[in-house]
Amino acid sequence: MRQPSVIARRVAAASVSLVVAAGAAACGPEDNDANGAGGDSTPHKGGTLTVLNANPQQDFDPARLYTSGGGNVPSLVFRTLTTRNRENGEAGAKVVPDLATDTGRPNKDATVWTYTLKEGLKYEDGTPITSADIKYGIERSFAPELSGGAPYLRDWLVGGADYEGPYKDRGDKGGLDSIETPDARTIVFHLAKPEGEFPYLATQTQFAPVPKDKDTGTKYEEHPISSGPYKVVRNENDGERLVLERNTYWSASTDAERKAYPDKIDVRSGLDSSVINQRLSASQGADAAAVTTDTNLGPAELAKVTGDKELASRVGTGHFGYTNYIAFNPTIKPFDNVKVRQAIAYAIDRSSVINAAGGSALAEPATTFLPNQKSFGHTPYDHFPAGESGNAAKARELLKEAGHANGLTVTLTHSNAKDFETSPEIATAIQDALKKAGITVRLQGLEENDYSDKIHNVKTEPGFFLAHWGADWPSGGPFLVPIFDGRQIVKDGANFNTGLLDDKSVNAEIDAINKLTDLDAAAKRWGALDKKIGEQALTVPLFHPVYKRLYGKDVKNVVISDWTGVLDISQVAVK
Numbered sequence: 001m002r003q004p005s006v007i008a009r010r011v012a013a014a015s016v017s018l019v020v021a022a023g024a025a026a027c028g029p030e031d032n033d034a035n036g037a038g039g040d041s042t043p044h045k046g047g048t049l050t051v052l053n054a055n056p057q058q059d060f061d062p063a064r065l066y067t068s069g070g071g072n073v074p075s076l077v078f079r080t081l082t083t084r085n086r087e088n089g090e091a092g093a094k095v096v097p098d099l100a101t102d103t104g105r106p107n108k109d110a111t112v113w114t115y116t117l118k119e120g121l122k123y124e125d126g127t128p129i130t131s132a133d134i135k136y137g138i139e140r141s142f143a144p145e146l147s148g149g150a151p152y153l154r155d156w157l158v159g160g161a162d163y164e165g166p167y168k169d170r171g172d173k174g175g176l177d178s179i180e181t182p183d184a185r186t187i188v189f190h191l192a193k194p195e196g197e198f199p200y201l202a203t204q205t206q207f208a209p210v211p212k213d214k215d216t217g218t219k220y221e222e223h224p225i226s227s228g229p230y231k232v233v234r235n236e237n238d239g240e241r242l243v244l245e246r247n248t249y250w251s252a253s254t255d256a257e258r259k260a261y262p263d264k265i266d267v268r269s270g271l272d273s274s275v276i277n278q279r280l281s282a283s284q285g286a287d288a289a290a291v292t293t294d295t296n297l298g299p300a301e302l303a304k305v306t307g308d309k310e311l312a313s314r315v316g317t318g319h320f321g322y323t324n325y326i327a328f329n330p331t332i333k334p335f336d337n338v339k340v341r342q343a344i345a346y347a348i349d350r351s352s353v354i355n356a357a358g359g360s361a362l363a364e365p366a367t368t369f370l371p372n373q374k375s376f377g378h379t380p381y382d383h384f385p386a387g388e389s390g391n392a393a394k395a396r397e398l399l400k401e402a403g404h405a406n407g408l409t410v411t412l413t414h415s416n417a418k419d420f421e422t423s424p425e426i427a428t429a430i431q432d433a434l435k436k437a438g439i440t441v442r443l444q445g446l447e448e449n450d451y452s453d454k455i456h457n458v459k460t461e462p463g464f465f466l467a468h469w470g471a472d473w474p475s476g477g478p479f480l481v482p483i484f485d486g487r488q489i490v491k492d493g494a495n496f497n498t499g500l501l502d503d504k505s506v507n508a509e510i511d512a513i514n515k516l517t518d519l520d521a522a523a524k525r526w527g528a529l530d531k532k533i534g535e536q537a538l539t540v541p542l543f544h545p546v547y548k549r550l551y552g553k554d555v556k557n558v559v560i561s562d563w564t565g566v567l568d569i570s571q572v573a574v575k
Contacts, residue, residue: 043557043573049262050290050552051569052276056269057239060232061221062208063141064148072293072569073267076244076258078208079227081115081134081187082199084563086257086571092561093375093474095199095519096257099129099209099227103199106517110194115202117185122249123211124226131187133209139166139175141206145218150204150472158190167217194515196522200473226250229260229570242267261557261573277301280550281311288554289574293566297548299358305550306361316558318547319364320565321371321471321479324357326430326540327455327498332463334410339402341537344464345384347395349433353542356425361548366541369483370530373562375474379527383534395437407438413465414443415451426542427466456494467498467539474563476526477514484533485510499538506533 051073059065062078075083083098085091095103100115107113121129141149143165154160158178166175178190189198201207214225222235229250234243244265252260266286276295279287297305297315305311326344328335335341350365357363366372367382385391399407414427424445431441444462446454454460455467471478482488486502489495509529516522547565551558554575559568 041556043259043261044575045261045263045573047262047289047574048264048266048286049555049569049572049574050286051265051267052271052279052287052290052292053267053269053294054271054273054276055294056237057242057267059148059221060235060239060242061146061218061224062137062149062205062210063143063146064221065205066148066150072564072566073242073244073265074205075228075570076230076260076265077224077226077228077232078205079121079255080205080207081202082207083203083257084561086259086559086568087561088559090374090562092559092568093373093563095203095473098203098255098257099134100202104202106196106198110196110198110515110517111191113189113191113198113202115187115189117187118254119185120251120254121227122251123209124231124247124249126249127211128184129209129227130184131181132184133211134187134207135175135179135181136166136212136215137208137210138179138206139163140210140215141165142176143167143217149206150201152201152204153206156191156193156195156198156201158192160192166212194511196514196517197473197475197477197519199519200475203473229255229258230265237270240268240270242269258570259557259573260570265569273298274301277550280314280552281305283314283553288552290552291555291567291569291572292549292551293569295549296362297550299362302358302361302548310553311550314551314553314555316549316551316560316567318549318560318565318567319371319373319544319562320547321373321376321474321562322468322545323366323369323371323470323479324363324426324466324468324542324545325366325369326542327465327467328538329461329463330499330538334402334404334408335463337402338537339398340404340408341540342384343395343398343402343437344434344439345537345540346386346391346398347434347437347439348386348540348542349388349390349429350386350542351388352429352433353426356423356429357543357545362546363543364546366544368530369534369539369541370476370479370527371471371544373474375523375562376471376479377476377523377525377527377530379524379531381531381534384537384540390433390436392436392438395434395439399438404438407440409440409442410464411442411444411462413451413454413462414445415448415466416445417448417451430466455498456496458489458491458495458500461495461498465498469496475519476523476530477510480526480529480533481510484538499536501533501536501538 079099081100082095085094085096104113142163180188226247230244231247233245273295330336354363370376370378372378427443434441482496484501489497513522513525556573559571
């Protein structure tokens with residue numbers, strides 16, 4: 001599991017409507033002209049979709065991609081055993097089959113998962129996709145020279161912790177014994193412990209098939225072999241410009257999720273965010289058929305857009321499972337006293353924090369650690385109700401009980417990076433709120449790399465700092481486990497269990513939930529666990545970001561799901 005970068009990424013809650021110009025219902029590609037008749041809102045096949053992004057699509061190799069960080073461009077080229085349901089809002093948080101015929105068949109305790117591939121699957125060169133290719137694709141993701149992808153397989157697969165990839169086992173033709181391929185369409189995974197959410201993991205790009213005879217190691221990213229509806233025909237400056245064209249061997253009959261309307265997709269990256277929004281706003285030339293998967297509207301830009309009816313009709317709104325919060329290190333005084341932590345929770349003025357984050361259009365108040373979406377098992381609670389502007393009186397009362405009747409002075413560590421997650425503006429809003437409760441806050445602003453190194457090292461972790469977390473799939477598991485499972489505490493590496501919680505009852509409940517293959521039942525348990533952990537005030541949830549992104553005037557069929565929170569380019573059509 002990993003803490004997401006500050007790149008604005010996934011989002012889309014059913015409770016927040018999508019402001020779109022085109023209908024959201026997706027239908028199959030049609031072979032008529034992409035322009036269509038005037039006023040025709042039916043998505044058509046054809047044309048070129050331009051993607052304008054700030055961040056280059058680097059390391060375009062399924063082994064190296066951290067799927068959540070790549071928008072949805074990788075999904076156009078790399079199919080996986082399972083994938084996300086390509087629908088708006090809550091429905092889009094479900095996992096569905098992709099290369100496989102179903103989402104996986106577990107044994108009784110969810111330690112063995114079996115998949116069968118669909119018939120007729122082919123690569124861009126027309127050769128068949130086999131289970132051995134998926135096994136090899138996973139195995140190469142263990143190679144040190146291809147690092148960067150999601151780390152779960154190393155922990156979950158039997159023997160994964162010690163495996164170093166196929167390049168170092170030339171004498172062992174079998175690779176990982178915990179992955180079996182009894183025939184060309186069957187693949188079986190043996191896990192070290194029960195994992196009921198394995199179908200979610202099987203959506204990661206590491207599960208994309210790679211033909212062994214076409215593997216070129218670190219150069220594979222220059223021309224990866226496509227299993228999806230598009231193939232790479234151009235990759236400049238390590239993903240700064242990526243051009244995709246149709247894979248003629250892809251068949252819609254084997255892929256119910258990707259609509260693949262455009263004939264060509266031109267991904268241009270490394271652009272300034274203000275430039276991206278200006279180009280999408282003007283919507284001239286090729287930019288009329290353009291979208292972005294990583295650039296939000298800022299407060300000033302949003303104000304301008306809101307006042308323009310035409311522009312407002314071209315804004316997609318989404319939510320992704322993401323929480324911005326205050327973290328405490330309870331081994332450092334005075335945060336070892338739960339009443340001090342509770343006092344800070346009561347004193348928080350979430351209205352001022354949200355204003356600092358860009359306003360209510362870009363941030364929603366949070367009192368639970370889990371995001372407020374059904375798939376996470378969100379269970380409403382507010383253990384330390386501060387209201388909209390903080391409860392300074394209750395905070396002072398708790399401080400007195402903690403032995404700080406005359407107040408106290410603390411240091412809040414934050415990043416100096418100008419993003420809305422851990423910014424100086426948010427730190428200042430917290431400083432002002434706590435002052436009303438008799439808490440003097442000194443601000444320690446660090447450069448982004450120094451900040452990240454400091455808060456993720458057990459030896460240097462401060463007592464009081466700003467943090468954020470996002471899930472790799474829409475479930476409570478990848479949200480709660482890295483932050484609150486005591487067995488996830490890393491003493492000599494990157495640690496995310498900032499509260500250093502090692503509660504046997506919490507660990508046991510995590511194990512019990514992981515055995516469940518009924519994901520709805522698991523979600524309820526995750527929500528209950530979140531509520532239980534919240535009583536310890538190891539974090540103070542602040543807000544969940546809201547993503548608002550422009551798209552060009554000729555873009556149709558806008559779909560934004562609760563899984564990614566960004567416009568799904570596998571569904572987009574252009575005039």
